[in-house]
């Protein structure tokens with residue numbers, strides 16, 4: 433395992449998620465706690481995002497952990513990367529109660545390993561096996577664990593990010609932060625302010641009803657942030673998803689920064705200073721490769737999912753291959769010198785460092801980057817696996833990458849067709865240097881898909 437995607441029963445690529453009261457209940461989460469406590473002993477950190485159901489599920493996972501003899505430390509509300517950072521230095525494992533970017537009625541659990549990474553496939557399959565077979569190792573009365581609260585541990589995460597940069601690097605820079613009523617309301621504004629920035633916030637009060645916008649930081653949801661950036665003359669606006677492992681940006685003119693361009697911009701900044709590999713999923717834009725080439729680096733692809741990126745980065749470094757940077761083209765960026773997980777707070781700080789070094793407005797930096805045309809489509813079919821097999825045969829004469837679905841690489845263009853890990857769906861992404869090429873490539877791929885999956889339907 434390791435560099436291939438594995439089908440699991442309950443867990444997706446980033447933990448378990450579901451609708452509260454329907455498929456996500458305290459009963460299920462307590463069983464997850466018992467399964468985790470059966471696998472990992474010692475002190476376990478529990479954290480949560482701001483969702484209304486967070487406290488109930490945090491109590492449930494804690495009960496399961498204590499019943500299997502673990503001691504629980506309740507870290508309260510904090511971003512997922514903050515919990516990951518804390519677990520790496522102080523705990524034997526972690527459980528984060530979050531549904532990331534999903535709407536307010538969702539919640540879920542991400543399991544954090546002792547090294548701060550999200551639980552990988554092999555261990556998750558083991559955890560599912562314990563969960564479904566009910567083979568929990570609960571302990572007798574004198575072995576049950578205890579629980580205490582340490583809500584201030586997130587400060588160590590804030591300190592780590594601030595200390596990464598030279599003091600006062602943000603002096604003279606105005607920024608607007610939109611934590612989306614999520615846990616970064618108590619981290620990102622503090623980080624940027626301690627870097628010397630003048631910080632304004634919008635949706636800056638924690639609120640699990642998400643009154644200002646949904647947890648997914650979409651261009652539509654960030655329109656008020658964009659307006660505030662223009663009104664305040666800010667250098668940029670930054671917004672997070674529901675658990676702040678991702679960060680997306682608004683430039684100084686109030687334009688949404690497409691996340692692949694964000695990736696390329698930060699990649700350029702890091703690769704100019706640090707040589708090595710850039711690790712990213714097969715779904716990332718050609719921009720990643722262009723920037724790597726210009727800065728003397730190279731890209732290595734992984735299956736789609738931040739855990740595959742993080743683990744590959746760690747593996748490469750362990751085997752003596754320098755890795756400069758990694759992450760996904762959705763604002764989930766990983767800095768190996770800091771920690772092996774996506775970190776929205778670090779990404780916000782990195783933008784300050786980048787603009788300080790560039791001495792130019794964000795808009796100018798973005799306009800200097802190459803542009804590509806991307807088409808994305810989500811399709812419903814029961815035959816996703818046979819579509820992929822069909823395309824592998826059909827394009828066998830071309831350069832193909834079968835790490836996750838099938839990616840067909842051409843000069844200046846690529847197409848990716850990959851089945852969903854959790855639903856009868858498949859995703860298609862096409863990217864090319866111009867719209868005409870991407871549209872023609874898309875039509876060609878769709879004809880191939882229709883030929884191999886008669887039930888295909890567009891999913892809106």
Ligand code: MG
Nearest residue numbers: 532673675677
């Ligand atoms: Mg997230």
